[in-house]
Amino acid sequence: MKILLVHPPxxxxxxxxxxENIMPPLSLLYLASTLRRSGYEVKILDLYAEPLSLREAGEEIARFRPDLAGFATYPGSMDEVYALVKDLRAASPGVxxxxxxxxxxxxxxxALSQCPADAVVMxxxxxxxxxxxxxxxxxxxxxxxxxxxYRKHGATFRTAPRAVRLKLDSLPWPAYELINFDAYRLPPTRAVTGGRVSSILSARGCNFNCSFCSHHFGYFCHVRSRDPEDVVKEMKHVADKYGVKEFRFEDCAFTAEPERAKKICALLKERLPGIAWNCDVRADTASDGLFSAMREAGCRRAFLGVETGSQQLLGEVGANKAIRLDQVRATVRLAKKYGLRINCSFVxxxxxxxxxxxxxxxxxALELDPDYAMFSILMPVVGSRIFEQAVKEGKIDPVTYRGGHYLSTYADPAEVVSMCGLQPAELVELMRSFNTKFYSRPGYVLRRLAAARSLAELKSLAAGAAHIFR
Ligand code: B12
Known part of the structure; x- marks a missing residue:
């Protein structure tokens, strides 16, 4: 049997x-390796990385003639998913x-009401x-x-939820052999080596309950982690076989379990000297021991969700993030001490x-003075409590909502769903002025230019600046 897995554009x-990061789609690569282990022929079509038109994509799908086709779904890509499913159904009624x-x-x-798919894997x-x-x-x-x-006789039915969460060490490694690594890249402002990149997952899930995130619902509401040995073996395999020089850990927070993170670092230092990587960190896990281990193991960049400078909003009334501002201060200080470029995101x-x-x-943000700061506007993420609240208040129609991207500098006030007392236009104006204020400080500009390592990075800085200041 032939199975096609499609990542939407x-x-x-x-x-x-x-x-944007254009990275190997681990979700589909994990599914593919599991299916291949059962003997099926699998193809991956990554339309996020390969910029085909919908017509070209439809032709490619038809050429493969799958018996089963699976589509990944993201809020911002649902129009494209529905269009591809409709075309495929018209061309191959039996698939x-x-x-x-x-x-x-x-x-x-x-999702099933909007296109002729047969079922959803929940x-x-x-x-x-x-x-x-x-x-x-x-x-x-x-x-x-x-x-x-699934759909039957015009109605939809849900079967019982999966009772058992997978043991991650029992899964085969993602089917990297099905993708072309040349299609993937980190933008030069984030890339360190300029060489080939890959994503890697050392854990799934998150133990926290932030109001703006969807991880509290269902299947990823607790951290399940992999054996550090196996993670590093996989990274070494990918580096040796595909010439990958740089990784991005897609874990919700690589530092969620500091001792395990340190073990991974120790193994990377020993077995993959010279490799570069980046990851997301949580402010309540940073320590001298962890950050120095990360730096010695090749970590060059860390991403930190700061969200807000108001301790009150970080708490239950706003983000429900269970982080204190002094932990954020300490994390940024440690990142600077160990030479990890730190990117702070504010909403x-x-x-x-x-x-x-x-x-x-x-x-x-000005006090922390990180290497990068990004101010964006809160976007209700499908599955989050803020999304549920927006639906309840009639601000979002869940059928048509396509809020699929961070609302940053270019945002049109019409796209903003305000969940606070400020009007959309005020939020956009604040975001633009904050980004401009952060990035136009002369001292900051000089520091960034001095730290640029290549012409490509200078060009990318110019592109970033054009984006922010336009
Ligand atoms: C990588 C990533 C991306 C990549 C995905 C492509 C890629 N290269 O992998 C890109 C850059 C495209 C992306 C974009 C966005 N992302 Co994102 N992303 C992630 C991240 C960091 C990892 C995803 C991952 O690999 N998880 C591990 C795999 C194993 O889990 P999974 O993806 O859920 O897949 C499993 C199941 O869902 C299911 N499954 C998935 N696809 C399919 C398909 C089929 C056919 C089947 C049967 C099953 C199936 O099976 C998989 C294996 O078990 C997560 C955070 C996280 N750590 O999970 C955020 C996350 C998923 N993203 C998020 C957000 C908010 C976004 C953006 C809106 C942000 C933005 N940039 O503006 C956009 C939305 C894009 C859009 N089109 O609308 C949110 C939630 C999104 C939501 N509720 O829909 C998350 C949870 C981050 C967060 N905490 O806020 N993202």
Missing amino acids: QRLEPSRRAL FIVLGGLYASYLPEI GEGEATLRELAALVVSGGELAAVSGLC LGLPGETRGTALESLAF
């Missing part, structure tokens, strides 16, 4: 796309079409898709597969935001 203007990923997992009935996909594929071959009842939402428009709290965020 995301419509981004070129200047914005130039600043079994399944949707998966966070969007369809959270809104499966809506949640973690490996075991469910493997059972579903066996069923497509044998022709059994979909009701027998847990973790599904404007949390519930309870006022002009006053927004100004506290700007002041905090």
